[in-house]
Amino acid sequence: MKRVAIAGVGLIGGSFALALRQAGFDGEIVGVSSPRTIAEALSSGVIDSAMALDEAAGWADLLFLAQPIRRIVEMIPLIGASIGKHTLVTDAGSTKATICAEAGQHIPAAQFVGGHPMAGKETRGAASADPSLFRNRTWVLTRDCDHPFVDWVRRIGAHVLILDAEEHDRTVAHTSHLPQLVSTALACTVDGVELRAGGPGLIDMTRLALSQYEMWEDILATNPEPIDAALGEMIAALGAMREQLRGAGLREEFERAAKMRRRLVTPVQLR
Amino acid sequence: MKRVAIAGVGLIGGSFALALRQAGFDGEIVGVSSPRTIAEALSSGVIDSAMALDEAAGWADLLFLAQPIRRIVEMIPLIGASIGKHTLVTDAGSTKATICAEAGQHIPAAQFVGGHPMAGKETRGAASADPSLFRNRTWVLTRDCDHPFVDWVRRIGAHVLILDAEEHDRTVAHTSHLPQLVSTALACTVDGVELRAGGPGLIDMTRLALSQYEMWEDILATNPEPIDAALGEMIAALGAMREQLRGAGLREEFERAAKMRRRLVTPVQLR
CATH class of the missing domain: 3.40.50.720 (NAD(P)-binding Rossmann-like Domain)
Structure with a gap:
């Protein structure tokens, strides 16, 4: 070369x-x-x-x-x-x-x-x-x-x-596109609330919401089905949480989530 | 005193x-x-x-x-x-x-x-x-x-x-409890996906998912209705995104979210 x-x-x-x-x-x-x-x-x-x-x-x-x-x-x-x-x-x-x-x-x-x-x-x-x-x-x-x-x-x-291309697009719909859209949706949901009562967690969780739409327009337009599926899974997870809140509590969800997060931060992801 | x-x-x-x-x-x-x-x-x-x-x-x-x-x-x-x-x-x-x-x-x-x-x-x-x-x-x-x-x-x-107590609880359901639960739900949703394709955005968005359930059990148990309402609003925002993805796109959501985030980071919140 x-x-x-x-x-x-x-x-x-x-x-x-x-x-x-x-x-x-x-x-x-x-x-x-x-x-x-x-x-x-x-x-x-x-x-x-x-x-x-x-x-x-x-x-x-x-x-x-x-x-x-x-x-x-x-x-x-x-x-x-x-x-x-x-x-x-x-x-x-x-x-x-x-x-x-x-x-x-x-x-x-x-x-x-x-x-x-x-x-x-x-x-x-x-x-x-x-x-x-x-x-x-x-x-x-x-x-x-x-x-x-x-x-x-x-x-x-x-x-x-x-x-392969389809596997990539399904994967990044979860690992990249979903986090972006969740951050944007969270910022829209919290918009209008008394922000002086907002803490570091909210600041972290809405950092991606600063992204420019121009950077995302093509991505969203060329990956609609995997993103739709990932959004559907996220909605289902939040819906299950609502049920569990009234029921047995969220211990299992917290433990599963923490385990996933510890696995995520391997040397490859630590940047 | x-x-x-x-x-x-x-x-x-x-x-x-x-x-x-x-x-x-x-x-x-x-x-x-x-x-x-x-x-x-x-x-x-x-x-x-x-x-x-x-x-x-x-x-x-x-x-x-x-x-x-x-x-x-x-x-x-x-x-x-x-x-x-x-x-x-x-x-x-x-x-x-x-x-x-x-x-x-x-x-x-x-x-x-x-x-x-x-x-x-x-x-x-x-x-x-x-x-x-x-x-x-x-x-x-x-x-x-x-x-x-x-x-x-x-x-x-x-x-x-x-x-007042009710206003506080409704507010923190949005500014604190919702970000925590969204992070936990996101981590659960992404669990099982190829994490080598995860980037810094996913790492940021799942940091709160490391929280211990013991720290949250009492909070969730003593604020169920405002949290349920906030989760409902978040689910609605994600649902609206799914619709918009197939329709006119998400420019409006991205702009609204970025505006909210810029307002959030005032000297009080910058810690």
Whole structure:
């Protein structure tokens, strides 16, 4: 792997570039983005040069799509028309079924692997790029793949987890989308109450409610069924609690929840 | 106010004693607790001496009940039998209606004010007592009261908020009990899912799920109706989200939630 093209040189794309460099990658890294983003990425030293998408698709050993989901879906047909014989295409979209279905129609199966690096931070753009962003984070791939790209993912410190697109989307509906929506719903429910009587627990539980809708619109639009199912399970859990409150109490629920939480915070999740 | 008796010299009672001293209180502070707790409180320098409950109730200018809710409810009739003419009784229970109703039967109305200092930390016992525990925290009182006790609450850095018992319980059902139960329910819902695909959001949202049931049993038992109502509102909010997901999207919910959260984090809540 000598030639890497990154489409969308923002936080994720830029951090991937910096991480590759820090891990010893000495090939070329080009950016495919708007002029403004390219200017920022060049001045941050994140990329060596810029290229148009069709040219990059024919030139690169690895084409990494690090844009918002909707943009990735729009680019895939264009890539299919100009992809080189040895180019592997991957992406960083937070949902996988829609993207993988689109790729299935336009890119040879052996030349595409869906990806989801489970990393991020509050700030955006190439100026926020951080070579250690993926360290100790999970990087989901939608299939086993013996391309050197996967070795580089490990070399930059990420933990590869293979989940097919549907399994990924069902899983993150629970581990990522549900926590976001629960935080938003909790904030809406508590809205209007005397907030001077709010404590640290409420502050923690509504932190995610600060998320911008723009960051979530594509995710929600491309994963509606798993999210609907997860919301249904959450509603059922709260409904069962109401019953138990009037009945035998919630000891079992508290113990099960605490056990789950202790299992959650393994070295992989401790960031 | 020269004579303070603290029943239950754990984290809250002990911190109140230390906070009074730090704020310049130079009267006597006695503890009413089990021999073991008294020994710990004496060796931590939290109290000057120990006294039996009936004696303390007759002697003190202020009798502060800082035990678990159930224990406070058990003690109130005993206090009623031996209370002095000038003793004000207050408490630190996390729910107020049950305690205030019990007090109403056994203690003259002018000699009781319900209280809820909204402070705490992970560790318990007099050894964890901290004179700054109440600084910038809300201290709910169930009625206006011009006893010097209220001045001392302010002098130790707390913000007094007057809410009657029912209003308090309805409020904390939303601001404290609901966040706890939502975190527990979320952890139960996500239990069994591939946790390697869990991120920082899930970790934040399930932190409260580590709470011990023993700390919550009395709270849930003494506030069932407001909690049931709050759970019902949360279920309705999640149900509305399911509808909106299939419809116009969640922009409005995200914006409302973010606005609520920004309002929540005022200097009083930033701890």
